[in-house]
Amino acid sequence: MAAKAWGGRFQQQTDARVEAFTESISFDSRLAPVDIKGSQAHAQMLAKVGLISDEECQQILEVLTQIGVEIEQGQFEFRFDLEDIHMHIESALIERVGDIGRKLHTARSRNDQVSTDLKLYTREAIHRIDSLLKDLQVAFVERFERDQDLVLPGFTHLQRAQPVKAAHYWFAYCEKFDRDRQRLQDCLKRVNVSPLGGAALAGTSLPIDRQYTAQLLEFTDVARNSLDISSDRDYLAEFCFCMALVATHLSNWAEEWIAWFSTEFGFIKLPDAFTTGSSIMPQKRNPDVLELIRGKSARPIADVQQILVLLKGLPMAYNRDMQEDKLALFDSYDTVAACLELAAAMVEGAELQQETIAAKLEDGFLDATALMEYLIKKGTPMRTGHGIVGKLVALCESRQSRLVDLSLEELQQACPQIEDDIYQILGARNAMAALCSFGSGGEEPVNEQWQYWKEKLGI
Missing domain, CATH: 1.10.275.10 (Fumarase/aspartase (N-terminal domain))
Structure with missing residues (x-):
């Protein structure tokens, strides 16, 4: 004994x-x-x-x-x-x-000892995940000069919608991962509060100095209620949620690149080092790493449920159930860290297939919205312009042609306000160049985003 x-x-x-x-x-x-x-x-x-x-x-x-x-x-x-x-x-x-x-x-219980350990560990985990997220953002931003002349179709409902600069995609992921980093920094505020000295549940009669241990351990504050200290695992649930959302964003990116890597899209080429083959089909190159990133996202998402279900029925102060809290913490952290370690290298090594993209760029009437907005500038009400362009698209579909192939006379029959300057905005690249609103996928707005991210990330 x-x-x-x-x-x-x-x-x-x-x-x-x-x-x-x-x-x-x-x-x-x-x-x-x-x-x-x-x-x-x-x-x-x-x-x-x-x-x-x-x-x-x-x-x-x-x-x-x-x-x-x-x-x-x-x-x-x-x-x-x-x-x-x-x-x-x-x-x-x-x-x-x-x-x-x-x-x-x-003057110490395993209860406040465990909580102190978990907070110190979670604090280190936050710093590491933040660093890995920054590495991934940098990898996306550093693609700008390599891809700056490329235009890609943007999609809604997985249907071609409007053209954007390729880097607009990269900066979109930078935004998502930046929100992840912000959430982690906000979570850190609650993690970085010292529980040490709360003892089992009621504190102690001994003359301890909790502010001193907090200072030694670089906590920014001291938890005020010893009962709450023993029962608090909010910070773990919050951290696990942060990991689940990072994993969700990684899964979104992986799903998109899996599609782009397919023959049907043909947008991107992945490095051999990050793909695998088939045991029976010698021609195959499979995006297994991306598929596993997508698949592993299920684990951090499930970890959030595990810890919330674990905590929801517990009375105040410590209960042995809480021993299981570490499983969610460790699994969500390990899974996301492993995915992030590979993600930046894949982003750095992937190549957009310029010829394939260019060959298909004019498919799908990516310039239709630009044409509608041209009509708006000429005084046509938006809904009227929407209908006019819809009919022109239907006409082109019946001919298997594109909007830019229509003659000026045909365009003017649809809307007399159309002039010969219409051809400056028809075509995917022209439609992209016409985008000028702040944060849009056009030339200048994307250049502005590039400058912003370079400064923010210290590149």
Whole structure:
């Protein structure tokens, strides 16, 4: 029973099946660095307020550092009977320094210890995901000069709609990933609040200094209610949601490029290093990495549900159910990080198929809206202009021709206000060039977006 932190009032050994059922070391061992960091800050605080001596504190700090090195180098033994990473480290400390190690847990519960570890870990995860998202944004922005002369069809309902500069697509993804980064920074405000010192649920009668440990651990604030500290996992649910939305955006991008990579679209060529072949069809090149990014997005989305369902029925303060919270955190973080690590390299290595795109660019009447807006500028009411252009499109379809192929006389029969300057806006490239509103896919607005992203990302 001595191995158990709570074993004093028990008369029987824990059933081996219960130990196997209740352990979390199989997945929470990755918290070791932040657990040691939090424990070292706690020891320094205990010394500052006189609950342990400076010499005892120094011995604790040094041995905790040694334990951390052993764990990092794979020289530390993990056992189910010690339940979790917190008890493994504490037990190792006690084995090496005896009663001095037993003093470390003074004025601290595993409840506030676990929450501190999770917040430190989540804070590091936010910083890493933010960095990976920035790398992906940079990869998109740096495609601008390579693709600046290319015009692509924009789609709604997966039907050709209006032409835009190719970089307009790249900057659209930059916007999505920037909102992801903003959400993470907002989440960080609630993550970066210190729970250490809340103890089990009611605080402590000992003269601790919670502001000091918060300062040592670089938290920006201190949680104000000890009951809330024990029960709070809002920050994990919020982080998991942020990961789910990043995964959703990655899935949207992957889906689009999967379609573009197909023979039917033929818009893009992916690097061989990021595609695979078929075991039976020698001609195949499959976008497996993109398909797996799309598929793996299901996991962070499910993780949000897992943690919300986990939390929804719990009464106030800590409940053992909350041991399962780490699974959602780790899975959503690992999945999104793995996808992002590949995404930037794929964006850098992909090539737009210029000839294929140009050959099909005039299909689908991408200039129809530009023609309608031309009529509006000539004084035609919008709905009237919409009807006129619709009839002209129908005429072209019956002839298997394009709007630019219509003669001036035919166009004027549809609308007398049309003049010969109409041919300056017909055709996909001309229609794209006519786009001038802020944030649109035309020449100048896209150049403005490029300048904005270069400055924002420090490129």
